[in-house]
Amino acid sequence: AQSVTQLDSQVPVFEEAPVELRCNYSSSVSVYLFWYVQYPNQGLQLLLKYLSGSTLVESINGFEAEFNKSQTSFHLRKPSVHISDTAEYFCAVISRGGSQGNLIFGKGTKLSVKP
Amino acid sequence: DAGVIQSPRHEVTEMGQEVTLRCKPISGHDYLFWYRQTMMRGLELLIYFNNNVPIDDSGMPEDRFSAKMPNASFSTLKIQPSEPRDSAVYFCASSTQGSHQPQHFGDGTRLSIL
Numbered sequence: 001a002q003s004v005t006q007l008d009s010q011v012p013v014f015e016e017a018p019v020e021l022r023c024n025y026s027s028s029v030s031v032y033l034f035w036y037v038q039y040p041n042q043g044l045q046l047l048l049k050y051l052s053g054s055t056l057v058e059s060i061n062g063f064e065a066e067f068n069k070s071q072t073s074f075h076l077r078k079p080s081v082h083i084s085d086t087a088e089y090f091c092a093v094i095s096r097g098g099s100q101g102n103l104i105f106g107k108g109t110k111l112s113v114k115p
Numbered sequence: 116d117a118g119v120i121q122s123p124r125h126e127v128t129e130m131g132q133e134v135t136l137r138c139k140p141i142s143g144h145d146y147l148f149w150y151r152q153t154m155m156r157g158l159e160l161l162i163y164f165n166n167n168v169p170i171d172d173s174g175m176p177e178d179r180f181s182a183k184m185p186n187a188s189f190s191t192l193k194i195q196p197s198e199p200r201d202s203a204v205y206f207c208a209s210s211t212q213g214s215h216q217p218q219h220f221g222d223g224t225r226l227s228i229l
Contacts, residue, residue, distance in 0.1 A: 041222070046219075101160065
């Protein structure tokens with residue numbers, strides 16, 4: 001079975017500052033990793049995913065995440081945040097080839113960007 | 116392309132009443148998921164379907180909850196009778212085949228049971 005730990009429930013930052021949202025996972029098999037974002041009063045949207053290949057993956061709005069197998073981490077980073085990045089971010093893991101009902105979400109990290 | 120469509124967006128009702136939440140998945144998606152989100156428990160998977168067949172309903176909290184998928188373009192989640200502790204945001208999501216495929220979420224139904 002897999003599990004996901006998001007170490008910070010809330011992260012307040014000032015606009016244009018860098019941010020890192022931490023995610024650690026546990027699994028005895030190979031996994032796929034995802035970051036989803038949830039804006040207020042909306043559903044979750046895929047931000048980026050790691051399937052294979054380069055361990056650094058990027059989103060279209062400047063976020064990036066690095067898969068670190070030895071540390072079982074998939075931290076999300078952005079070098080300079082905007083007010084519009086205020087949202088809740090969820091890390092998720094699923095075993096490769098596993099049942100799609102076994103996508104495991106973390107508890108979420110609320111990113112609050114202040115002017 | 117239309118995303119996952121849920122209705123109603125908000126529902127307020129008194130305890131004991133029947134509540135029906137509706138979902139239209141993205142056309143061509145063969146998996147459909149129902150989730151519940153609360154502050155205390157976070158995001159919980161209630162049940163999911165593959166090709167309209169329920170695969171795993173172990174997350175359904177009680178017999179008061181039931182879900183159906185009569186065809187590929189429609190699913191319902193029903194609570195009867197409803198209780199205040201059922202108050203939450205309920206999400207429907209759909210995806211195509213493959214564990215590497217992302218799930219696409221609707222905007223949810225915010226349910227308040229008084």
